[in-house]
Amino acid sequence: MQRREKRELREREIIEKSIALLSQRGFLDLRMADIASETKYSMGTIYSHFESKEDLLVACALTLVLEHRIVFNAIADQPVSAIEKIITTALCSWQISMRHPDLIEIDNLSLMPSVWRRATKQRANELNQLHVELAGMFLGIVVEAIETSLSGYEQLDRNQVEQLASHLTHGMWGLCVGLSSTAQSGYASTLCPDGADESDRYFYTNYSNFLKGYGWQEENPEAVFARCRRMAQQCIDQTTWFSDARQGPQS
């Protein structure tokens, strides 16, 4: 095995074990020494891959965002309309965050300035580039949805459509991140201790109204969401970390 290949394999192993540790113990008690002891590598080896805990956390997030890309590609390949792809994407994000809050925390931590600003520039940049790629894919789908399924934009020129699509793209992302964060709070858990149905309802009402505000005029939005929910499940099952089976690398 080449030296470089060996290094990459080792890095992957450290990341996978770190995700598993984070998921068991939370991030506030994460110590590089625990990672060393778990992986049996020396502290020097760990630090030769990751300069800081922040750097390691961004690397973990990167691994998980690559899983989101698998979901995303699976959605893009579905033989359905652009608006259904948008809804399926939102449903995937929701279902993943409700089932794997431990993993989504890692994603959300990597968005925080006190984390990504302290990671190495190269690692932070890799994560940004991956987000740029995903946002670009999504933007294409949104432009198609504006042209075919959203009303009120007939007068817009190409630039204006793209700007609107960019706002919708980032609004969707924000809504996914925010609805799942607040749904995982202690407050939500006190309010509906075993309320998966109620949570789904809350997700549906807010998402369908968000799209309605952007001009989605659909007589039976619930039926569309129900159809997309089945598709979302199939797309999630194609991943390693998010799949229900979770034959994941950590086991």
Added chain:
Amino acid sequence: MQRREKRELREREIIEKSIALLSQRGFLDLRMADIASETKYSMGTIYSHFESKEDLLVACALTLVLEHRIVFNAIADQPVSAIEKIITTALCSWQISMRHPDLIEIDNLSLMPSVWRRATKQRANELNQLHVELAGMFLGIVVEAIETSLSGYEQLDRNQVEQLASHLTHGMWGLCVGLSSTAQSGYASTLCPDGADESDRYFYTNYSNFLKGYGWQEENPEAVFARCRRMAQQCIDQTTWFSDARQGPQS
């Protein structure tokens, strides 16, 4: 001074210095030993107040959510319509998170299960109760807005109006949390390095469409947002930590 009073003062001092430390150094490197050295209290004293870093973090969040309550009460007292109070609340949350991302990180961390589940029950519960109180205040305003400014709900009975108001309340909270988290990401910062105007535009488009989807029919939503923005500033200025002047306890 009574013993109890002394204890409370000391607890407050530890919390305020911890917020300042978190804001300077981030949370991954937070060590109880740093808090002890900063406050000149022994580790035993620190631990007699906070069982764990998670407990301390929830206590810090509690202090900041009390500041949100000040903002909130100031908004509730404004002589404006319910829908304008809703928009002003969203604008306050947005402006605070854009100016004080370090503080909002603490709020967002406290929503994560790996944090609040590891805090003491009492502290986690205090935070939940405060969120219950704020959500209840907001819900009353939303019910009024549904009755006076949102269209399409004339057929709903009281229970249905309250359920809708609850979804809107939590959707608003989620949208605030999510839009500000994603706007602070490295990706957003790469995309618009000095784009405060562009960020404001992104916030406005997503918020106004969210409310439009809930039935807000307003001919000139931009003018309403502009009016509410000025009001938001005045309400924020009534706090210690979020005010621009920030004569805050940490200085």
